[in-house]
Amino acid sequence: MRDLDDDDLAYYLATGIGDIVKGTRAGGLLRGRSLARVANEVAQNWTDEVLAVHRPDDGTLSEGVSDDLSRLEKSRVWIIDVIDGTKEFSTGRSDWSVHVALVVDGHPTVASVGLPDSGRVFRSDQVDHVDGPHSGTMVISRNNPPPGSRQVADAVGLEVRPMGSAGAKMLSVLLGDADVYLHAGGQDEWDQAAPVGVALAAGLHASRLDGSPIVFNKPDTHSPDVLICRPEFTEKILAAQAAQATRT
Template identity: 25%
Template sequence: MDVQKENWQDDLELICDAARQAGEIALGFFGQSPEVWWKNEGRSPVSAADFAANDRLQSLLLKARPNYGWLSEETDDDAARLSCETLFVIDPIDGTRAFINGEKTWCVSVAVVHRGRPVAGVLVAPALEEEFSAVRNGPALKNGEPIAVSEPRSGEPLSIAAAEEMVKKLEQDFRRQIHRIRHVPSLAYRLAMVAEGRIDGTIVRRNSHDWDLVAADLILERAGGRLVDLDDRPLVYNREAVTHGMLCAGAEHALDRLMRHLVP
């Protein structure tokens, strides 16, 4: 069903409220050794907190927007979403490994996607008391205050977040020009760190999913940065396949350098 809108602010307010409620639910499980299961042949953990947060989001959001589609990491995929021009894309806890290990860098990620691109997005990190949000044509905010990506710093290394094997995909001489921070398991939170200028960029390994990326993609874009594939193209969401190839994200000055020295 087509949804004609110019102003998505009401949807942003809706998803922010829902994400806060889901975050409170998840926070109640945090540090309490919730039950954990393993999916994808034992490669990915999911906890009782993920399911509880997902249930709250689904009940709140689909009641408010019954004509929107739905895509969530913790809900069986339904091909009916492909006929929806507007849908919710959800990760009830992005960074589940961090969550179950007692690390605070996890967040609830909620976005509204319209015709393949995000138009409203929020990341709620309740253990850190942080909330990132953005709406199409509006500013990127952290706890209600505008944020922006980093500015170029002459002579200083680029600060990036990436797994060690991703750093090895950079040309060897260029690696001396970067400072790699400690790995952050939540991809959405890493992108938010780029959006607020705490780091300059990140490299994303293959097989990230729509729900890992989409809310943070919009927040980064509105903060002045970009998330792109290796052909320098923005991502399209709500395709039949919800996984992506290798990606780069960063402030423009960092993205240019990373893309030039990245060996796929």
């Protein structure tokens, strides 16, 4: 059996998950909740089997899988979301993503984020640093826009654009289509680990909204907020967010 390093394994996991999930759409035989349920289940089963074969000693954390907290005893933990943006996927939108991250001692060291409908997978070991002109845009959640986000964007001189999954929003910053991704109101570790890993590898800033680092593989998987942005926007966004927080 082929011996894969962590970077290649993350990439092939993200690619394979994307192919499996897209395949469940075949012929339009399933739609809505049925489609989302089957796609999540089939892709997760395949993922669990791959990790059992290739990384049997590592811990795992995935959405929709019972968490027995045994991962807390592990230094290496795979944090995976087979469909980030289930609503977008199940309604035929393209702004959903696949998240695969290897977290070592709380920090994402290897990550791949796939945009299956675009046929692209971004991996932390091969991502270019972000440069070029600014877009003048801040992306936020379409379904759960952060309170005060438009005021923060106005303070920094950015337009607001709602989007789907966390991975899609992060990749919009990576690709130069947005300068800032800001979220408040709660996510889980599987929403953030892979996007944060790829973002940091690309030289982007990634933190909590108070500027503190994001730590993964905690007992409570809830992660209340995230900021991913081009480094030159960091101080302005954090200051504007802090000022907005004092008003609310």
